[in-house]
Amino acid sequence: MASTSYKVIGTRPIRHDGTDKVTGRAQFGADIQLSGMLFGAILRSPHAHARIKSIDISQAESYPGVHAVVTGTDLPEQQQKVAHLGEGDVNLYHLSQNVLARQKVLYKGHAVAAVAADDIHIAQEATQLINVEYEVLPPVLDVLEAMQDEAPVLNDDVRTDSMAGEESKDPTNVAKHYFYEKGNIEKGFEAAHVVIEREYRTSTVHQGYIEPHNATALWNQDGQITIWTSTQGSFMVRQQMADLLKLPESRIKVVPMEIGGGFGGKISVYLQPVAALLSKKSGRPVKLVMDRASVFEATGPTPGSYIRVKMGADREGKLTAAEAYVAFEAGGFPGSPVVCACMCIFACYDVPHGRINGYDVCVNKPRSNAYRAPGSTHAAFAAESVVDEICERLEMDPVEFRLKNAAQEGTRRVDGVQFARIGMKETVEAIRDSEHWKSSLEGKYRGRGIASGFWFNVGLKSSVTAMLAADGTVSLLEGSTDIGGTRASLSMQLAETLGIAAEDIKPAVVDTDSVGYNDVTGGSRVTFSTGIAVHNAGLEMRRQLIERVANIWEVKVEDVQYEDGKVRGPGGKEFTFRELAAKIHATGEPITVKGTSGSENQAGAFGTHCVDVEVDPETGKVDVLRYTIAQDCGTAIHPAYVEGQMQGGAAQGIGWALNEEYVYDEHGAMRNATFLDYRIPTCCDLPMMDTIIVEVPDPQHPFGVRGVGEVPIAPPPAALVAAIYQAVGVRMRELPASPPRLLHQILQR
Amino acid sequence: MAKKRIVTTTINGKETQFLCQPRQTLLEILRDDLALTGSKEGCSNGNCGACTVLCNGKAVNSCLILAVEAEGAEIETIEGVAPVDGLDSLQDAFLQQAALQCGICTPGFIMSAKALLQEQPDPSEEDIRFNLAGNLCRCTGYDKIVRAVQDAAAARQQV
Ligand code: FES
Ligand code: FES
Numbered sequence: 001m002a003s004t005s006y007k008v009i010g011t012r013p014i015r016h017d018g019t020d021k022v023t024g025r026a027q028f029g030a031d032i033q034l035s036g037m038l039f040g041a042i043l044r045s046p047h048a049h050a051r052i053k054s055i056d057i058s059q060a061e062s063y064p065g066v067h068a069v070v071t072g073t074d075l076p077e078q079q080q081k082v083a084h085l086g087e088g089d090v091n092l093y094h095l096s097q098n099v100l101a102r103q104k105v106l107y108k109g110h111a112v113a114a115v116a117a118d119d120i121h122i123a124q125e126a127t128q129l130i131n132v133e134y135e136v137l138p139p140v141l142d143v144l145e146a147m148q149d150e151a152p153v154l155n156d157d158v159r160t161d162s163m164a165g166e167e168s169k170d171p172t173n174v175a176k177h178y179f180y181e182k183g184n185i186e187k188g189f190e191a192a193h194v195v196i197e198r199e200y201r202t203s204t205v206h207q208g209y210i211e212p213h214n215a216t217a218l219w220n221q222d223g224q225i226t227i228w229t230s231t232q233g234s235f236m237v238r239q240q241m242a243d244l245l246k247l248p249e250s251r252i253k254v255v256p257m258e259i260g261g262g263f264g265g266k267i268s269v270y271l272q273p274v275a276a277l278l279s280k281k282s283g284r285p286v287k288l289v290m291d292r293a294s295v296f297e298a299t300g301p302t303p304g305s306y307i308r309v310k311m312g313a314d315r316e317g318k319l320t321a322a323e324a325y326v327a328f329e330a331g332g333f334p335g336s337p338v339v340c341a342c343m344c345i346f347a348c349y350d351v352p353h354g355r356i357n358g359y360d361v362c363v364n365k366p367r368s369n370a371y372r373a374p375g376s377t378h379a380a381f382a383a384e385s386v387v388d389e390i391c392e393r394l395e396m397d398p399v400e401f402r403l404k405n406a407a408q409e410g411t412r413r414v415d416g417v418q419f420a421r422i423g424m425k426e427t428v429e430a431i432r433d434s435e436h437w438k439s440s441l442e443g444k445y446r447g448r449g450i451a452s453g454f455w456f457n458v459g460l461k462s463s464v465t466a467m468l469a470a471d472g473t474v475s476l477l478e479g480s481t482d483i484g485g486t487r488a489s490l491s492m493q494l495a496e497t498l499g500i501a502a503e504d505i506k507p508a509v510v511d512t513d514s515v516g517y518n519d520v521t522g523g524s525r526v527t528f529s530t531g532i533a534v535h536n537a538g539l540e541m542r543r544q545l546i547e548r549v550a551n552i553w554e555v556k557v558e559d560v561q562y563e564d565g566k567v568r569g570p571g572g573k574e575f576t577f578r579e580l581a582a583k584i585h586a587t588g589e590p591i592t593v594k595g596t597s598g599s600e601n602q603a604g605a606f607g608t609h610c611v612d613v614e615v616d617p618e619t620g621k622v623d624v625l626r627y628t629i630a631q632d633c634g635t636a637i638h639p640a641y642v643e644g645q646m647q648g649g650a651a652q653g654i655g656w657a658l659n660e661e662y663v664y665d666e667h668g669a670m671r672n673a674t675f676l677d678y679r680i681p682t683c684c685d686l687p688m689m690d691t692i693i694v695e696v697p698d699p700q701h702p703f704g705v706r707g708v709g710e711v712p713i714a715p716p717p718a719a720l721v722a723a724i725y726q727a728v729g730v731r732m733r734e735l736p737a738s739p740p741r742l743l744h745q746i747l748q749r
Numbered sequence: 750m751a752k753k754r755i756v757t758t759t760i761n762g763k764e765t766q767f768l769c770q771p772r773q774t775l776l777e778i779l780r781d782d783l784a785l786t787g788s789k790e791g792c793s794n795g796n797c798g799a800c801t802v803l804c805n806g807k808a809v810n811s812c813l814i815l816a817v818e819a820e821g822a823e824i825e826t827i828e829g830v831a832p833v834d835g836l837d838s839l840q841d842a843f844l845q846q847a848a849l850q851c852g853i854c855t856p857g858f859i860m861s862a863k864a865l866l867q868e869q870p871d872p873s874e875e876d877i878r879f880n881l882a883g884n885l886c887r888c889t890g891y892d893k894i895v896r897a898v899q900d901a902a903a904a905r906q907q908v
Contacts, residue, residue: 014844021852022840024787024827028853031786121772208887210791210799211853260789260853261887292792484850484888640847644889648850651890675796675885683891684882688874 007564008495009703012640013502015488021258029214029230029257030289037216038067038116040278040288041123042271043130044298045105045112048139048364048668049152052103052112056131060115063129065122068281070274071113072100076246080157083243085236085267085520088370092243093157094333098367099244099273105134106154106332107366108669109297111270116278116286139364139668143306143329146173146363154362158334175334178342178358180415188321188353192312194393199308200382202717202735203661204329206301207371208652208680211260212292213299217275218285225252225276230259232266232481233520238512240269245276255511256481263652264370265300267520296673300369301662303329303336307382309345317396319405321353322346322414326379328360331367336360340456341375343415344714345383347454348424348606349405354414364668370522373455373710377653377717381735384451384718388725398450398722399437402428402608407454417456420603423632423696423706427608428452430630430692434610437628441612446625447726450610453714457602457707458523462530463516466494466537468591472578474498474541476507476534479518480526484648484709485641489527490534492637493703497538499565500577516594524605524707527637528698529597535702537595544591545580552587600700602707607631609650609715613723620743622658622724624685630692634706639693646712647689653716655681661736758819760785761829769816776800776811778819779826787827787856791885798884801857802826808864810883827856830863838904839863839897848897850888857884862898871902 020026057069078096082089101110113130117123140146140154153171160168162177189195215229225247231237234254242249259266271288278286290299308325324345328336342358371377391398406425412418431437431450441448465477476494480486491505518530542562549567550557561568565577575583584591612626629646636642659679663671672678697704721732730745753768760783769778776793779785779802791797793812800811803825830837839859842848849855858881865872865880872880877898878891886894 012847015847017852018844018849019836019840021849021855022836022843022859023831024785024856026852027786028789030790031780033781033784033786121770209851209853210797210885210887211789211851212791258853259851260791261851263887289790292794292796485847638847640893641850644847644850644893647890647892648888649890652887674794675792676794680885680887681891682882682885683878683895686891688895689890689892 006496008492008502009635009637010639012638013488013492015485016491016507017482017487026258028211028260029228032216032228032257032287034216034218034285037285037287038118038282039120039123040114040116040275040286041120041127042111042274043113043127044294045101045108045110047105047134047136048108049137050105050134051137052101052105053133053135055113057113059129060126063126065118066115066126067284068116068278069113070277070281072102074277075100075244075273083239090268090335095240096244098333099270107364109294109366110332111298114274114278116282141363141365141664141668143304143327143361143363146361147327147359154332154364158362173362174359175330175362176360178339180342180356182412182414183353185321185323185353185355189312191314191320193315194390195310195312196386196389196393197310198386198733200385200733202305202378202381204301204304204365205656205660206296206678207263207265209261209263209265212290212295213266213270214289215271215275216285216287217272217279219276219280223251226255227252227272227276228255228257229272230257230266232259232262232483232522234479234481234512235518236267236520237269237272241273241276244273253511253513256509259481259483262483263372264374264522267522268300268369270299292675293673296678297670298366300367302371302374303331303368305329305378307378309382309386311386311390313390313394317394317401317404319349319351322351323355326356326358329363329365329368330360331365332362333367334360334362336368337370337374341379343413343456344376344454345379346414348407348452350407350411351414356414372649372652372713376453376455376714377656380451380453380714381717385721388722399428399432402452421696421699422603422606423694424452424606426694426696427606427630427632430694431608431610431628434628434630434692436610436626436690443614445615445617445727446612447723448610448612449719449722449726450608451715451718451722452606452608453711454604454606455524455711455714456604457528458525459529459601460519460523460525461598462518462533463594463596464530464533464537465515465592465594466541468541468581468584470582470585472581473504473506476505477510477515478507478530479510479515480530481521482509483521484645485638486526489637489641490530493531494534494538496703497535498541498577516596524709528602528701528705528707529600531705532597532600532701533595535595536597537593540593540595541591544593548588549575549580552583603698603700605632605706605708605711607711607715609719611719611723613720613727615724615727617728617746620739620746622737622742624654624687626687628690628692629712630694631708631712632694632696632706633708634698634701635695635704636693637705642693642708643691645708646691649710649712650689650716651681651686653713654686654720657717657720657735657737659736659738754817756817756820758822758824760824761826771815771817773816774812775814775816775819778816779811785826785828789853789856798861799854799857801860801884803860803864806867808861827859830859839901842897842901842904846893846897846900848889848893854884854886858886858894862901866902866905870905
């Protein structure tokens with residue numbers, strides 16, 4: 001494969017931060033201790049929808065041990081203004097209200113006030129002394145209900161913004177209407193031999209990272225603010241803080257701590273501005289850490305959805321047309337990833353005629369946020385399930401169908417984007433050729449399903465600094481927080497560029513004052529985009545080394561070659577990297593280089609999954625017997641961590657498919673805000689997860705990297721419901737296919 | 750506020766005294782007072798296993814134990830696992846197998862796995878999965894974690 005000529009890329013070195021992480025030394029967000037530090041607690045709304053009539057903090061303020069109390073009015077008022085956070089935009093007016101509510105609370109758990117005290121217990125007690133008078137309003141919890149004219153409206157300032165530019169006159173819950181069209185949809189369906197149209201529902205689900213949100217802030221006496229926090233984007237935290245507090249960015253330094261999972265949920269700020277306000281008021285550093293219930297109730301899960309898909313194919317199984325209506329629950333404020341769902345829903349296929357309508361709809365649930373390939377899992381569940389029914393109707397092998405219709409280089413998506421070099425077909429072929437697919441599955445109540453998925457991956461901007469040390473090692477300063485092994489994957493790319501060992505690179509994720517700008521760790525972009533920055537830094541270091549050697553040898557730069565970590569000159573002159581490094585200080589200035597990236601866009605990633613299940617027809621419980629993931633990963637830099645992404649993403653998709661959901665009562669209270677009741681997969685629920693790394697290099701990256709992190713979450717629900725259908729003959733069109741729901745369908749059959 | 754108590758325990762082989770309020774958990778004391786932040790807090794109600802420590806050799810959720818209950822107990826935390834001059838075979842195996850991504854769950858898994866291997870030196874895959882089911886990992890899908898424990902078991906058998 002592509003990696004054969006590489007020395008470092010494709011190997012499996014121990015990650016640089018490994019020892020700290022297996023010994024407990026790694027400093028995660030909540031681990032920080034500062035001298036004089038106070039602990040904070042947040043008062044949250046008990047109602048899903050209410051007007052705040054008054055807030056009285058006087059009792060809390062005078063409680064012994066309390067140093068500061070803040071409410072929404074401590075934040076500067078915001079105008080309607082959109083801030084671009086790299087991956088996704090946010091309206092500051094809404095973001096500010098989400099951080100601390102002002103006039104209204106829009107979901108249970110919405111932050112209303114906060115306290116800083118000597119210890120966490122005092123802070124929690126004091127929040128109970130804050131008196132909030134609410135006028136309770138009826139909540140609306142379902143996306144279709146919220147779209148009705150008579151539904152309670154959450155935000156006075158929200159009008160429907162359609163892509164054509166016109167706005168609705170009255171306040172509404174429907175914040176956005178996306179519309180995409182390709183070809184002539186009517187003609188497409190006329191040409192079809194079989195047309196299937198189905199409705200799908202998915203529940204609100206959470207990223208479920210094990211580390212709760214946290215933020216420690218020091219508003220120093222000189223006006224400088226430092227934030228220690230676990231985040232996917234320290235520069236995004238800085239930007240949001242500056243916007244929310246109306247301060248210049250230069251006043252704020254963000255120190256990214258180790259991050260215990262994010263999956264899209266740790267980009268938006270929640271606690272950071274509140275900790276800063278508490279610190280300002282108390283004159284002391286303040287630490288805020290969420291409890292698990294708040295993580296569920298008050299951060300940004302992925303939306304529940306309603307999706308209607310109609311697809312048609314001719315007698316030979318060629319798709320002729322595809323249409324989708326996609327409505328997402330944005331939560332309290334607009335901004336669901338419904339546009340991403342629109343981009344992904346038919347992306348696996350060459351669809352000649354298509355139409356997609358997408359709606360972003362406010363409901364009284366927490367403001368939704370990105371979750372690993374945001375929107376794509378919902379989309380794949382619906383579209384791939386229809387594909388499975390078309391295959392059944394045509395009596396066609398689902399692998400053959402996918403090979404026949406697979407999108408490839410040059411295919412234009414319904415939303416208009418034309419694909420560069422992609423590997424959809426190759427992932428289907430990998431499944432077709434896998435032992436798993438070729439094996440026979442025997443036994444009662446057992447079934448096999450396959451499904452494909454797509455994620456577009458993003459490029460965005462990165463900066464790194466690399467510094468040569470006299471002992472031949474290179475320090476690498478980066479600003480992309482390392483959420484799953486990117487210190488290793490970036491160091492390996494620098495090592496490959498320089499021709500040295502991965503172990504000779506010393507990577508460090510540093511604060512926002514210590515490295516150039518970096519966009520978020522998200523969109524499966526770090527190994528790709530920061531990788532390009534690292535490569536550029538490596539090339540610049542090589543250039544300077546060549547110049548230095550030319551000087552030492554008194555030869556022309558053109559006569560010096562850099563190869564395999566060695567410099568060679570005329571007459572057999574040669575230095576190893578190490579020998580040269582030892583001469584640096586004696587022969588000139590230090591070698592410190594930078595690398596940046598930002599103009600490249602990724603080509604997108606595809607995966608095809610195959611799963612065997614066994615269903616217990618008496619309980620509706622589904623056991624996953626065998627699971628195989630084939631994914632186009634471009635060039636796999638560190639295959640073990642690539643496999644890990646595939647396995648972890650698939651596991652999340654399995655949880656989404658079989659168990660996970662927010663259960664609400666009619667008042668809009670989540671009834672299962674614990675890990676006991678919101679059940680993510682445990683190791684008892686899963687088999688070993690087989691991986692097939694398909695390498696179709698992305699030509700835009702010097703080593704052919706393609707983002708791998710997100711796409712593996714998309715196919716599992718569709719693959720699982722296809723397998724369940726094979727096993728027990730019922731088609732689950734609502735997620736999760738949890739035991740009670742599946743049992744209900746089995747009994748109805 | 751209730752009066753603070755003095756508690757005497759052994760932590761990572763060293764006799765340790767601390768002061769605590771009756772309502773404080775062992776996890777809180779370990780993290781906030783004793784600066785042993787390797788034990789993580791993921792849920793504080795016994796559901797995630799990130800806070801797992803060994804108490805008299807048994808794996809327990811330190812968020813479910815009151816600090817006062819630790820009186821006289823032998824506690825081992827992740828900070829006590831590695832020998833002075835290297836890593837424990839479990840820690841080694843986690844690194845070799847790339848059994849961690851974000852790493853927040855890792856200390857808890859290593860502690861649970863350590864307790865398991867003390868009791869069952871040669872566990873089957875099923876034993877491992879059953880015994881680690883109280884530890885949640887959201888990043889890895891568990892495949893590499895299970896393999897790491899298998900490798901560590903094999904490595905321990907060899908010495
Ligand atoms: S923090 Fe103790 S089990 Fe989760
Ligand atoms: S490695 Fe992130 S939770 Fe396990």
